[in-house]
Amino acid sequence: MEFLRPATWDEALAAKAEHPSALPISGGTDVMVELNFDRHRPSALLDLNRISELTAWESGRFEGQEGEVIRLGAAVPYARITRELSTELPGLSLAGNTVGSPQIRNRGSVGGNLGGASPAGDAHPALLAAGRDVLVEAESVRGTRLIPIDEFYVGVKRNSLEPDELIRAVRIPVADGPQQFSKIGTRNAMVIAVCAFGIALHPKNGTVGTGIGSAAPTPRRAVEAEEFIAGELADRGLWQSGGLIGPAAIQRFGELVAAAASPIDDVRGTAAYRRHALAVMARRTLTWTWNEYTQSLRSAA
Amino acid sequence: MRVTFTANGREVEADDVWEGESLLFMLRERLGLPGSKNACEQGECGSCTVYLDGAPVCSCLVAAGQVQDREVRTVEGLADPEGGLDDVQQAFVDAGAVQCGFCTPGLLVQSHDLLERNPQPSDNDIREALSGNLCRCTGYEKIMDAVRLASARKCSSSEVSQ
Numbered sequence: 001m002e003f004l005r006p007a008t009w010d011e012a013l014a015a016k017a018e019h020p021s022a023l024p025i026s027g028g029t030d031v032m033v034e035l036n037f038d039r040h041r042p043s044a045l046l047d048l049n050r051i052s053e054l055t056a057w058e059s060g061r062f063e064g065q066e067g068e069v070i071r072l073g074a075a076v077p078y079a080r081i082t083r084e085l086s087t088e089l090p091g092l093s094l095a096g097n098t099v100g101s102p103q104i105r106n107r108g109s110v111g112g113n114l115g116g117a118s119p120a121g122d123a124h125p126a127l128l129a130a131g132r133d134v135l136v137e138a139e140s141v142r143g144t145r146l147i148p149i150d151e152f153y154v155g156v157k158r159n160s161l162e163p164d165e166l167i168r169a170v171r172i173p174v175a176d177g178p179q180q181f182s183k184i185g186t187r188n189a190m191v192i193a194v195c196a197f198g199i200a201l202h203p204k205n206g207t208v209g210t211g212i213g214s215a216a217p218t219p220r221r222a223v224e225a226e227e228f229i230a231g232e233l234a235d236r237g238l239w240q241s242g243g244l245i246g247p248a249a250i251q252r253f254g255e256l257v258a259a260a261a262s263p264i265d266d267v268r269g270t271a272a273y274r275r276h277a278l279a280v281m282a283r284r285t286l287t288w289t290w291n292e293y294t295q296s297l298r299s300a301a
Numbered sequence: 302m303r304v305t306f307t308a309n310g311r312e313v314e315a316d317d318v319w320e321g322e323s324l325l326f327m328l329r330e331r332l333g334l335p336g337s338k339n340a341c342e343q344g345e346c347g348s349c350t351v352y353l354d355g356a357p358v359c360s361c362l363v364a365a366g367q368v369q370d371r372e373v374r375t376v377e378g379l380a381d382p383e384g385g386l387d388d389v390q391q392a393f394v395d396a397g398a399v400q401c402g403f404c405t406p407g408l409l410v411q412s413h414d415l416l417e418r419n420p421q422p423s424d425n426d427i428r429e430a431l432s433g434n435l436c437r438c439t440g441y442e443k444i445m446d447a448v449r450l451a452s453a454r455k456c457s458s459s460e461v462s463q
Contacts, residue, residue, distance in 0.1 A: 003302055003320040003366040025364055029344055032362040035321040036342040045320060049367045079356075101433020103411070104344050106356040107363070189432030190345055 002044035009051050009139075012166060017141045020163035022046040026054070026075040027107030029100065030116050048075060048166075054111070055080075059088065059174065064146065065133045067204070068174040074111025074167040081110070089172055091126035091179030091198050098122055098183050101190050111167045114152065117159040117218070124153070124219030125198030125211030126181055127172065132209075134172050138165040146171070153218035177201035178292035180285040183213070184269075184277045194269040197257065197281040201289050206234055210282070215261035215274045222260035225282065229253045242294035245286070253286055254279035306368045308332060309378030318365045325349045325360040328375060336376040336406045347434030350407035351375045357414045359433075376406035379413055388458075389413045392451035393444075400438035408434045412448050420455050422448070 004022055006012040016022060023042035025031045026049060034040040048054055054075035062069045070088050072081070078096035082105070086093040092110070099105050099122050113121035114136060127134050127149050134149040138161055147160055154160050161167070179200040185191025196213035208229045210222045232249045233239050263274035304327065305314045315331040323342075328334040328351070337360055338348035344359040351360045352374035360373075379387040386394070389412050399405050408431065415422055415430040422430065427448050436444060 001320040003364070005366065005369065025367070028362045028364055028367065029359075032323055032364060033343045035364075036323060036361060041321070045364060045366070047364065047367050100344060101347065102430055103347060103350055103357050103359045103433050104362075107358050189429075 001042065004044055004046045005050060006046070006048075007050050009053055009168070012046065012048060012051055013139060013141050013164075015046055016166050017164045019044050019046070024048055024115060024166060027077065027104075027109055027112055029104050029108040030112055030118075046166075051075075054168070057085065057169075062135075062171055065135065065171060065173055067176065070172050070174060071137075072110060072170045072172060074114075074169055075109045078105040078108050078110075088174045089126075089130070089179075090175050091129055091181050091200050092123060092172065094179070094181040095122045095126040095183075095196075095198060098181070098193075110170055114159060114167055114170070115161075117153055117157050119153075119156065119216060119218055120192050120196075120214040121219065122181075122183065122193060122196060122213065125196050125213040126179070126200075127170065127198075128211030128219060128221045129179065129198035129200040129209035130172050130175070131200070131202065131207075134170065136167060137169040137171060138162070139168045140164040140166070144168070150221070153220070156217045175200065176204040178289040178296075180289050182281040182285050184281070192268065195261070195263065195274040195277050195281075197278055197285060199282070199285045199289055201293055203239055203293065206230060206239060208233070208286075210257060210260075212257065212261050212278060214268075215263040215278060217262070220260065222257040222282075225253050225256035225260060228256055229286065242297040245290055250283050250286055254283040257282035302366060304365050304369055306370060307372045308334065309374055315365070320364075320366060322365045323361045324351070324353075324363040324365050324368055324373070327365040328360060328373070334375050334377055338403050338406055340403065344433075345435070346404070347407040347411060347431075348404050350410045350434065352410065352414070357411055374410075376409050379409060387413065388454055389416060389447075389451045392454065393447045396443050396447035396450050398440060398443040398447035400436075400440045404434060404436045404438075408436070408444060412451065415448070416452055416455055420459070421452055424449075 004015045022044035024046045054073045057072045081096045082093045110123045113123040135146040138145045181198045183196040184194040193214040195215040198211035200209040258275040258279040263271040340346045340348045349360040
């Protein structure tokens with residue numbers, strides 16, 4: 001096995017071009033488990049720890065995305081996302097705070113979740129919910145490719161990166177409304193999600209974003225649920241009035257979220273339990289975010 | 302490969318390190334620092350917690366090669382060679398927070414970090430900070446006592462010095 005230790009991003013891209021089968025390692029919280037248990041023996045490890053850009057984030061305006069955007073370096077650890085970006089990226093920050101333990105959150109990052117593309121990665125539901133214009137910045141010696149989050153996940157632990165590409169950053173629009181994240185596990189720490197759900201209200205364009213984790217071969221959004229609830233909010237003028245959504249619509253939203261999943265039975269839970277739990281989490285998080293939204297309307301009035 | 306880094310304030314060098322080896326293995330097997338314990342090898346138990354550039358991490362999940370030129374502080378580096386045990390270590394002894402002792406090194410490093418950041422943690426803060434450290438003897442109540450004791454001593458000694 002080779003250990004490649006580029007000092008700069010350009011060196012990293014060159015190394016990945018030369019060794020396309022090299023496995024990038026940053027926090028190591030997934031990669032090292034595979035190595036320790038000898039489940040995977042890559043030809044080379046590509047250590048990204050020395051590349052300081054990857055652990056920085058910036059805010060600004062970027063082409064193809066509306067409003068203020070956070071360009072989050074791929075290796076910014078979850079502990080820092082929660083500490084530094086809880087206002088701008090509330091959903092991701094809540095999700096990040098459920099990853100592993102404090103030690104894991106000091107190392108693990110969104111780039112690692114995306115690179116591994118496990119359906120159970122905690123960041124995915126939050127990224128999907130944050131909007132269809134969340135973009136993964138994939139880079140190679142050939143140039144930069146911006147992959148919309150909806151096109152990023154292609155199969156179980158498979159993403160749409162080319163073999164010579166590395167994840168440089170993720171561009172995530174700053175939240176324009178309340179966001180929530182909910183996750184089922186046997187305890188509050190150190191759990192791989194049995195299933196998870198992320199939601200984001202987008203009052204600016206009248207949409208609602210969702211993300212389902214651990215209940216399908218890939219992370220996915222609940223498209224029909226999103227369209228249904230956005231229609232309800234628009235048709236009944238609720239974005240303006242801040243009125244109650246009502247139990248029937250909340251119930252329907254939960255059902256549609258559950259229907260969007262295609263879970264399996266496994267050691268962590270049954271398919272039926274996952275569907276049930278998704279409906280519950282969808283109803284709860286919709287209520288939480290909607291209450292927060294109506295409170296913000298009232299306090300603005 | 303060769304890895305050179307700082308361990309507990311001292312420059313160290315390990316030779317013939319396998320590329321896929323963990324920091325934990327290198328510390329224990331090549332550098333004579335067996336304080337950090339090897340249990341789950343997947344970041345579940347926290348027994349191998351060390352500081353890497355000042356942040357507590359599971360050393361079983363850091364590749365040895367990643368610490369080149371960086372700073373590692375293990376449980377062996379908590380005590381002051383002149384002044385004796387660190388406050389957190391003394392509190393674990395005094396509170397009887399050690400049963401079989403296997404989880405203790407990780408808990409000491411993690412508690413040490415908590416009290417550096419937050420000298421007066423609430424019980425919830427302590428539980429959250431230690432949520433990645435498992436004690437299979439289930440001595441959690443004594444461990445809570447130890448962290449509370451270390452916190453109380455830290456706060457009273459800083460009042461005295463003021």
